[in-house]
Amino acid sequence: MDRLNERAELMGRMLDTIGAMKNMPAGIHSDAAIRSAAIRCINCGNTEACKRWLQEHPDGAASPMKGCPNEELFKSWLED
Secondary structure (H helix, E strand, O other): OHHHHHHHHHHHHHHHHHOOHHHOOOOHHHHHHHHHHHHHHHOOOOHHHHHHHHHHOOOOOOOOOOOOOOHHHHHHHHHO
16 A cells, blocks of 8 residues: 555646646546556666656656656646
């Protein structure tokens, strides 16, 4: 459970940092996309790099961390 909570927090922080939280789509298709994103985050091996990246961007960023398994998905939410 600790890993799930940690990854959910990191994913939420990433979305907040890039400003995508307010652009997250709603509906049944987006629910599946969010679940898939959460699974990719849970299985990601770059947790420490993600934490560092988030610490280095306290005032926000224009795009997600390079190499994030959800990079393209999160970018698409910025474009909507």
